[in-house]
Amino acid sequence: MTDIVTVEKLVKRYKGGFEALKGVDLAIREGEILALLGPNGAGKTTLISAICGITMPSSGSVRVGGKDVVKEYRDTRSMIGLVPQEVNLELFETVWNQVRFSRGLFDKAPDDAFLEEMLKGLSLWDKKDSKTIELSGGMKRRVLIAKALSHNPRILFLDEPTAGVDVELRRGMWETVAELKRQGVTIILTTHYIEEAEAIADRIGIISAGKILLVEEKDSLMARLSQKELRIELAEPLDRVPEALADTGLTLAEDGRRLVYSYDTAGGGGTGITALLSRLKEGGVRMTDISTHQSSLEEIFVDLVEHDGADRQETAQ
Amino acid sequence: MNFLAVGVIYRREMARFFRTFLQSLLAPVISTSLYFVVFGAAIGSRIEEVEGVSYGAFIVPGLIMLSVMGQATSNASFGIYFPKFSGTIYEFLSAPVSFLEVVLGFVGGAATKAFIIGLIILATSFLFVDLTIAHPLAMLAFLVLTCVSFSLMGFIIGIWAENFEQLSLIPLLIITPLVFLGGAFYSASMLPPLWQTITHFNPVFYLISGFRWAFFEQADVPVAVSLAAIAAFTAICLAFIWWIFRTGWKIRA
Numbered sequence: 001m002t003d004i005v006t007v008e009k010l011v012k013r014y015k016g017g018f019e020a021l022k023g024v025d026l027a028i029r030e031g032e033i034l035a036l037l038g039p040n041g042a043g044k045t046t047l048i049s050a051i052c053g054i055t056m057p058s059s060g061s062v063r064v065g066g067k068d069v070v071k072e073y074r075d076t077r078s079m080i081g082l083v084p085q086e087v088n089l090e091l092f093e094t095v096w097n098q099v100r101f102s103r104g105l106f107d108k109a110p111d112d113a114f115l116e117e118m119l120k121g122l123s124l125w126d127k128k129d130s131k132t133i134e135l136s137g138g139m140k141r142r143v144l145i146a147k148a149l150s151h152n153p154r155i156l157f158l159d160e161p162t163a164g165v166d167v168e169l170r171r172g173m174w175e176t177v178a179e180l181k182r183q184g185v186t187i188i189l190t191t192h193y194i195e196e197a198e199a200i201a202d203r204i205g206i207i208s209a210g211k212i213l214l215v216e217e218k219d220s221l222m223a224r225l226s227q228k229e230l231r232i233e234l235a236e237p238l239d240r241v242p243e244a245l246a247d248t249g250l251t252l253a254e255d256g257r258r259l260v261y262s263y264d265t266a267g268g269g270g271t272g273i274t275a276l277l278s279r280l281k282e283g284g285v286r287m288t289d290i291s292t293h294q295s296s297l298e299e300i301f302v303d304l305v306e307h308d309g310a311d312r313q314e315t316a317q
Numbered sequence: 318m319n320f321l322a323v324g325v326i327y328r329r330e331m332a333r334f335f336r337t338f339l340q341s342l343l344a345p346v347i348s349t350s351l352y353f354v355v356f357g358a359a360i361g362s363r364i365e366e367v368e369g370v371s372y373g374a375f376i377v378p379g380l381i382m383l384s385v386m387g388q389a390t391s392n393a394s395f396g397i398y399f400p401k402f403s404g405t406i407y408e409f410l411s412a413p414v415s416f417l418e419v420v421l422g423f424v425g426g427a428a429t430k431a432f433i434i435g436l437i438i439l440a441t442s443f444l445f446v447d448l449t450i451a452h453p454l455a456m457l458a459f460l461v462l463t464c465v466s467f468s469l470m471g472f473i474i475g476i477w478a479e480n481f482e483q484l485s486l487i488p489l490l491i492i493t494p495l496v497f498l499g500g501a502f503y504s505a506s507m508l509p510p511l512w513q514t515i516t517h518f519n520p521v522f523y524l525i526s527g528f529r530w531a532f533f534e535q536a537d538v539p540v541a542v543s544l545a546a547i548a549a550f551t552a553i554c555l556a557f558i559w560w561i562f563r564t565g566w567k568i569r570a
Contacts, residue, residue: 052410052411053410053411054407054410054411054569055569056565056569073413074319074413075413077411077412077413078413080411082407082408082411084404084407086404088403088404088405088407088408089403089405090403090405091403093329097329097332100325101325101329102408102412104321104322104324104325105321105322105325105326105408105409105412105414106322106412106413107319107321107322107413107414108321109321147408
């Protein structure tokens with residue numbers, strides 16, 4: 001797959017010195033669904049804004065379809081549809097007028113047949129003559145998508161498409177996104193719901209404090225999820241893992257009060273737990289409690305974000 | 318050049334005007350009629366001719382200017398302020414349009430509306446006074462230039478304004494006083510010498526004077542000076558808009 005968007009060393013510094021993006025590198029592949037996951041204020045919206053042309057980068061470059069977003073903005077913006085986070089719509093305009101307006105704004109000749117087809121696909125056709133103000137919250141979000149799709153973009157950015165949306169609408173949104181992917185549209189969505197990224201993304205990028213921490217195939221992230229830990233709480237703290245148990249892969253945690261054993265449930269083979277437990281008994285290790293633990297995407301995420309925070313504190317000191 | 322974008326912006330601005338056409342049409346007709354009743358009939362009958370023109374006819378150019386300047390400014394400022402207010406401006410910023418195309422669409426729409434209102438007021442005045450226009454083409458040219466330059470200024474105000482109060486502040490505090498003190502209802506020669514001098518610092522005075530010349534071939538200042546004044550005003554607005562375009566002032570943070 002070729003990269004349709006490449007972001008290199010992108011920095012966005014606001015007046016007053018705040019850096020919303022601190023040298024972001026990101027490659028988005030054509031036809032994929034990429035979920036950008038990050039806490040509030042991580043820079044997700046700023047990154048999207050810089051790619052779409054809403055904010056000017058302070059330094060670094062963004063290329064869309066091989067073109068520079070600043071110098072060749074007409075070419076790059078024509079390829080992109082943007083669904084903003086806020087429901088920003090003309091309250092007294094009809095759905096039909098708004099999608100026709102958006103299409104014209106993106107330099108596409110009127111094509112009512114295309115717009116009709118698109119509105120039908122989004123279940124908005126019977127609402128085409130309704131004004132924004134008469135629509136429900138879920139419909140308003142679909143109108144935003146309809147406007148973004150009105151010029152038939154190759155790339156669609158969805159900024160927090162399901163923020164504050166109920167479960168049923170969220171599933172509907174995911175289906176819409178999946179359908180667009182089938183039509184060949186590259187989709188980038190930001191979210192702070194991990195389950196959303198898990199449900200629809202091909203790849204997941206994690207962004208925090210203006211930096212991309214990782215971009216990984218969802219499946220390999222999920223493989224990490226199949227890692228489980230056996231936690232053995234000890235009656236007396238140990239200085240180190242006993243010699244006799246060195247080959248088991250045990251590690252010490254919690255100041256020597258806990259032994260941790262990692263194993264994989266995905267392989268289908270044995271986990272080695274039975275053997276481990278009998279060896280612990282033979283070794284005379286006295287245990288007070290045993291628990292198993294599965295790391296969730298949430299934990300991987302929190303771990304990365306916190307780890308990054310700790311790194312920065314260290315450098316600051 | 319993205320003409321389709323200019324077209325959709327222009328048409329949407331015009332659609333807003335025609336949606337409230339009755340209001341857009343009635344307001345200037347009623348207020349003009351009131352001016353004629355008060356100044357033309359009631360007071361005007363006690364005022365002798367001004368520079369050989371009946372007072373009722375004399376105030377027509379000033380009345381048109383008063384409405385046109387106000388309408389052009391408020392239409393253009395509301396036109397661009399509203400997307401900022403509602404948040405729909407994101408679409409203009411992420412679309413393949415240049416700032417110039419956005420200006421053309423909004424200013425074109427606002428200027429057209431102001432021009433139509435100017436013509437409506439002119440038509441209304443024929444009902445009240447005897448009016449002959451000495452230089453119809455010059456009259457139209459002055460009208461168009463005023464519509465365009467004040468729409469440009471309105472656009473700048475709309476970009477600058479951060480709330481509705483600021484939006485109406487400049488028209489209220491600056492434009493209306495300048496028009497009233499710019500000789501809309503009197504000739505500068507009727508003023509004491511000191512006020513005549515002060516009036517010459519009012520840019521609107523030159524516009525009204527030139528516009529009045531197109532009607533009656535009478536003016537406080539030579540028509541060339543009026544033309545130069547409106548050209549300078551337009552140039553200042555254009556330069557300011559070019560600067561906004563270069564810097565992304567208030568738009569692209």
